[in-house]
Amino acid sequence: METEHQVKRRRLPVTVLMGTAVLVAGVAGVFASGAPDEAPPVPGPVGRAAAAVEAVGAGVPASPSDLTALIGDREAWLRGHPDDHSTWAVLGSAYLERGRWTADPADFPRAEMALRHSLSVRPKANPDAVAGLAALAHARGDHRAARKWGEEVRKRSPRRWTAYPALIGAYRHLGDQKAAAGAVKKLQALHPGPQAQRLAAEVYRDRGWREDAAAALSDATALADSTAQKVTGLYGMGELAWERGEPDEALRHYEAALRTDPGYARARAGRARVMAALARPADAEGDYLVALAQTPLPGIGLEYGELLESLGREDEAKEQYALVRARVALTEQRGGGGDELLLGQLDADHGAPSAAVRRLRAEWKRHPNAYVADALAWSLFRAGGKKNTGEALKYALTATDQGPRNARFFYHLGMIERKLGKSGAARRHLEEALRINPSFSPLPAARAREELNALGEPPRGAPRRTPDEPAPPRAR
Secondary structure, eight states, rough: OOOOHHHHHHHOOHHHHHHHHHHHHHHHHHHHHHHOSSOOOOOOEEEEEETTHHHHHTTTOOOOOHHHHHHHHHHHHHHHHOOHOOOHHHHHHHHHHHHHHOOOOOOTHHHHHHHHHHHHHHOOOOHHHHHHHHHHHHHTHHHHHHHHHHHHHHOOOOOOGHHHHOOOOOOOOHHHHHHHHHHHHEEEEEEESSSHHHHHHHHHTTTOHHHHHHHHHHHHHHHOOOOHHHHHHHHHHHHHHHHOOOHHHHHHHHHHHHHTTTTOOHHHHHHHHHHTTTTTTHHHHHHHHHHHOOOOOOOHHHHHHHHHHHHHHHHHHHHHHHOOOOOHHHHOOOOOSSOOHHHHHHHHHHSSSHHHHHHHHHHHHOOOHHHHHHHHHHHHHOOOOOOHHHHHHHHHHHHHHHHHOOOHHHHHHHHHHHHHTHHHHHHHHHHHHHHHTSSHHHHHHHHHHHHHHHHHHHHHHSSSSOTTSSOOOOOO
């Protein structure tokens, strides 16, 4: 007679069982030795990763080498204990975190297979697997699904802190700043420490509270208990300094991150940005090439292409833009999720603006946040036409009103106002973009200066702001 457990297994969808069989077979093929009878010891890198097993599921940074050691250890254990739902959840979360760190989309389907198998073994009272699925959806850019999974964990296990990082990310991308701030406060109460501080910094940054964000990131870096956490904090501090228009300060943080982990491509790309701002294009190009060799992130490729275009190397820039499209497509094909925002930005400036409008309208419906509003505004402006430009102004004002104090946002707003004949407002917002960060991007920063020169000085006695013009956001 079948047991209750066997009945549940038999009722699983065929696709899940087939995928799990492939994963289990892969585990068996990797390890030729017999399965251990009890949990093996966890020295060295396995110990470092295993000490933060719960945290791995919540997206706490861990080095790829430690995660690979943890994955191998858990795979070996599962050969002899295939019904250990808890270990399947840990394995799925470890795959996910390694995929996020290395930008290897192949780890995302592995993560999903392991997490769903954990749920097939224990469909109820399995919050670790559900929290893992929330984190996976967030990493794939499906923030509505991330919110759904995360809120399910919070409803059933309100004190389980591991659901909150994915929830915070989902709320941020859905433009719900109030919910994101509330989730941060809850996380800080349940699990204070570097992860909570790092996520608080992201929420503060979205709201334009850069001093608060910098303080939170400084705390997160000081409290970091692993190399991965430290390098993530240093990189974040570099990003904040860069956005404030402080290239020397940004360079100090990026280089500190690279001393901590020379293979951290995001920090290398940050240093490339600074090199370009300091009129050292050869150094910038060298850093971009190293970063792309280490971790070929599409966003880094887009930055490199724009550097090449600013240097007059348009054919090489076009090759980079084609590579960006290919990388996004490959990531999506391999189960890592797409990047509609990045593709929309690429189409608006370097492809087909009308296609960008269609892509970003759909993205706005899914994820109505300030970054999508800005990208949609710019694509409408680039597509041309009086109606599009008028609509572009609405979205540009949404971005500057609801989002961070971002130089690119104000540049886009100023250019749209210039097209609409709002010379005074255009002048003020283009000046604001360059005041925030004079070197925010090689091509737009130069264009902003050209437009300001064309606008000339404001008439004597002209009002600082027209009655219907919204006040600029206040920094904090």
